[in-house]
Amino acid sequence: MNRSKTNVAVGAFVALGVVALVFMALKVGNLVSFDSAEGYRLEARFDNIGGLRVRAPVKSAGVVVGRVESIHLDRDTYEAVAQLRIRPEFRFSTDTIAAIVTSGLLGEQYLSLDAGGDSLYLKDGERFIKTQSAMVLEKLIGQFLYNKAAESSGDKK
Amino acid sequence: MSHPVAAPLIELKNVRFGYGERVVLDGLDLSVPRGQILAVMGGSGNGKTSLLGLLGGRNVAWAGSVHVDGQDVGRLNGPGLYALRRRMGMLFQFGALFTDLSVFDNIAFPYREQTNLPEPVIRDLVLMKLEAVGLRGAAQSMPSQLSGGMARRVALARAIALDPMLMLYDEPFTGLDPISAGIIGRLIRRLNDAFGMTSLIVTHDVNETLRIADRIVLVSDGRIVRDMTPAEVRVSDDIFIRQFADGLPDGPVPFHYPAPAYGRQLLGGASGSGGADA
Amino acid sequence: MLDLLDRLGAVTLGALARLGLATLFFGAVFARTWRGLKRGALLVREIHFSGVRSLAIILVSGLFVGMVLAVQGYEVLQRFGSADALGSLVALSLVRELGPVVTALLFAGRAGSAVTAEIGLMRATEQLAAMDMMAVDPISRVVVPRFMGALVSLPILAVIFSSAGVIGAYLVGVELIGIDAGAFWSQMRASVDFRLDVLNGLFKALVFGLAVGLISVFEGYHAAPTAEGVSSATTRTVVISSLSVLTLDFILTVLMFRGLN
Numbered sequence: 001m002n003r004s005k006t007n008v009a010v011g012a013f014v015a016l017g018v019v020a021l022v023f024m025a026l027k028v029g030n031l032v033s034f035d036s037a038e039g040y041r042l043e044a045r046f047d048n049i050g051g052l053r054v055r056a057p058v059k060s061a062g063v064v065v066g067r068v069e070s071i072h073l074d075r076d077t078y079e080a081v082a083q084l085r086i087r088p089e090f091r092f093s094t095d096t097i098a099a100i101v102t103s104g105l106l107g108e109q110y111l112s113l114d115a116g117g118d119s120l121y122l123k124d125g126e127r128f129i130k131t132q133s134a135m136v137l138e139k140l141i142g143q144f145l146y147n148k149a150a151e152s153s154g155d156k157k
Numbered sequence: 158m159s160h161p162v163a164a165p166l167i168e169l170k171n172v173r174f175g176y177g178e179r180v181v182l183d184g185l186d187l188s189v190p191r192g193q194i195l196a197v198m199g200g201s202g203n204g205k206t207s208l209l210g211l212l213g214g215r216n217v218a219w220a221g222s223v224h225v226d227g228q229d230v231g232r233l234n235g236p237g238l239y240a241l242r243r244r245m246g247m248l249f250q251f252g253a254l255f256t257d258l259s260v261f262d263n264i265a266f267p268y269r270e271q272t273n274l275p276e277p278v279i280r281d282l283v284l285m286k287l288e289a290v291g292l293r294g295a296a297q298s299m300p301s302q303l304s305g306g307m308a309r310r311v312a313l314a315r316a317i318a319l320d321p322m323l324m325l326y327d328e329p330f331t332g333l334d335p336i337s338a339g340i341i342g343r344l345i346r347r348l349n350d351a352f353g354m355t356s357l358i359v360t361h362d363v364n365e366t367l368r369i370a371d372r373i374v375l376v377s378d379g380r381i382v383r384d385m386t387p388a389e390v391r392v393s394d395d396i397f398i399r400q401f402a403d404g405l406p407d408g409p410v411p412f413h414y415p416a417p418a419y420g421r422q423l424l425g426g427a428s429g430s431g432g433a434d435a
Numbered sequence: 436m437l438d439l440l441d442r443l444g445a446v447t448l449g450a451l452a453r454l455g456l457a458t459l460f461f462g463a464v465f466a467r468t469w470r471g472l473k474r475g476a477l478l479v480r481e482i483h484f485s486g487v488r489s490l491a492i493i494l495v496s497g498l499f500v501g502m503v504l505a506v507q508g509y510e511v512l513q514r515f516g517s518a519d520a521l522g523s524l525v526a527l528s529l530v531r532e533l534g535p536v537v538t539a540l541l542f543a544g545r546a547g548s549a550v551t552a553e554i555g556l557m558r559a560t561e562q563l564a565a566m567d568m569m570a571v572d573p574i575s576r577v578v579v580p581r582f583m584g585a586l587v588s589l590p591i592l593a594v595i596f597s598s599a600g601v602i603g604a605y606l607v608g609v610e611l612i613g614i615d616a617g618a619f620w621s622q623m624r625a626s627v628d629f630r631l632d633v634l635n636g637l638f639k640a641l642v643f644g645l646a647v648g649l650i651s652v653f654e655g656y657h658a659a660p661t662a663e664g665v666s667s668a669t670t671r672t673v674v675i676s677s678l679s680v681l682t683l684d685f686i687l688t689v690l691m692f693r694g695l696n
Binding site: 006007009010012013014016017020021023024025027028029030055057 | 479480482483486487490526530590591592594595597598601620623624625627628629631632633637
């Protein structure tokens with residue numbers, strides 16, 4: 001009698017734990033982030049990756065299609081090399097542009113893939129030919145001022 | 158397992174044992190024939206409880222040998238020791254009942270742990286043991302609801318659950334009123350004879366001991382100094398015996414713990430453990 | 436000076452002796468864990484004792500920690516105009532750190548101390564000795580189920596704590612302050628990874644359960660058999676468990692999350 005009550009309580013306790021875990025998986029966390037064994041790998045090289053981090057999402061037209069798996073620096077070319085893991089159901093043509101963009105003004109940075117029109121598709125381990133580095137605010141402003149100065153000096157002449 | 162009936166159940170030879178630097182047993186010889194109730198008496202701290210530890214294999218002798226039913230207790234490994242203990246019962250000083258289990262479950266404990274008996278059989282066995290100590294009515298009580306004497310009887314029922322060949326009693330009368338002590342004493346005698354056990358009682362209750370024991374040994378200075386029957390104790394004018402039987406404070410067993418001379422320590426100031434004030 | 440060195444030496448030797456004793460004891464516990472596991476009924480009883488009976492304090496604490504996080508987090512985030520990120524702030528703090536750590540600290544105070552006191556009293560009243568004399572191994576019968584109970588209960592409690600915290604943050608952030616519910620949940624899901632955050636947090640809780648469980652049973656089993664001995668063992672359980680949990684948390688955090696941010 002007493003023991004069965006204990007059993008019921010412990011059973012309810014474990015069930016509550018499972019419910020909490022499911023809550024964690026579906027509502028709080030992102031279980032859908034496919035595990036790393038799945039999908040194929042692509043490589044993208046940039047002059048500057050800015051604030052892009054490992055695990056940042058890879059999006060195409062705003063939809064998440066993969067994750068940044070690793071980032072390292074090429075010792076010879078001084079380019080940043082990002083390894084991407086792309087879900088197997090998505091294919092990208094060889095002339096797809098990989099660009100590092102920011103969500104919002106100060107939000108996190110992610111990798112955007114702008115699909116091209118080529119009929120050849122990138123295969124596992126291949127590299128994006130066209131990439132666009134992260135925009136660095138200081139450089140942008142510097143460029144803007146330089147252009148302004150060039151314009152005004154051009155007007156005077 | 159075929160020992161001649163004449164072979165003693167317990168045989169200790171020249172046993173030496175102690176804790177750390179302190180030697181409590183030194184050159185102890187003792188042999189107990191089957192079926193006997195032996196009472197071990199002596200002042201506190203004279204190693205009586207250590208003796209029970211040696212017999213149960215909880216203590217290991219520094220020197221000498223301890224044999225129970227022909228087996229050298231000190232040399233037994235884990236399983237061998239547990240096999241021997243299954244044939245021993247021990248009543249602890251205050252019963253040592255499992256406080257989280259009911260009286261019934263306390264006595265069922267050895268059956269559930271050591272046997273594969275079905276629950277209805279265990280129930281009958283438990284009730285039989287409880288009946289033997291007169292507490293069948295208290296089966297559903299918790300240990301905290303029992304008086305000291307009743308708790309001791311329940312513990313006794315638990316200790317004899319597996320029908321041991323040897324029962325060890327650690328101060329079974331301590332803290333009990335004379336009536337309860339008398340009940341326990343009579344139970345010890347009755348169970349010993351009914352189940353053909355051998356019993357060893359460590360105690361300093363002289364009255365109860367004289368009533369139930371077959372033989373009494375007196376331990377002092379780590380060895381056995383007297384070995385006699387209750388009848389002999391009653392009429393003896395031996396100074397050792399009289400000190401215990403009559404409860405005299407001083408005699409061959411000194412009242413004072415060894416200390417420097419009283420007068421010298423009082424007058425000598427800070428030389429002793431007199432206190433911290435300078 | 437020599438006096439001081441003498442004291443230091445004595446303390447060091449004492450600590451080493453206790454560490455050796457603990458190592459031997461842990462070895463004995465682990466060696467019997469499998470045998471202890473087969474006694475399902477005993478384990479269920481201990482999960483009830485340390486897990487189910489800690490549920491109330493865990494739920495209430497989790498709820499309040501989540502609510503406080505929401506208030507404080509909102510205060511800071513809204514200065515940067517990113518109050519929408521409240522969900523991810525609260526969830527990450529809870530899942531990675533506060534869930535396992537606070538649960539383990541509460542668990543040490545609530546269940547760990549009780550286990551120590553229980554085993555210590557069993558030793559003081561000779562119940563362990565009686566069991567041993569009945570040829571029943573007290574480590575298999577008494578220690579292992581209590582240790583396993585802590586090991587199983589703590590991760591479950593930690594997940595429940597984190598969930599309660601998220602719900603608490605939702606109540607304050609969305610219902611009270613008025614953050615958009617959609618933003619709250621979507622930001623949370625975008626930043627919390629089940630495997631890297633939730634499962635790593637759960638692993639932390641498992642390690643804490645191991646530590647608190649071992650410390651509780653060790654202190655109880657080796658408590659001096661007096662009222663004073665049991666009470667100081669209980670205190671030691673809470674102090675040593677708490678310090679171990681915080682130290683282990685630092686080490687685990689460095690190992691787990693170093694590469695991520």
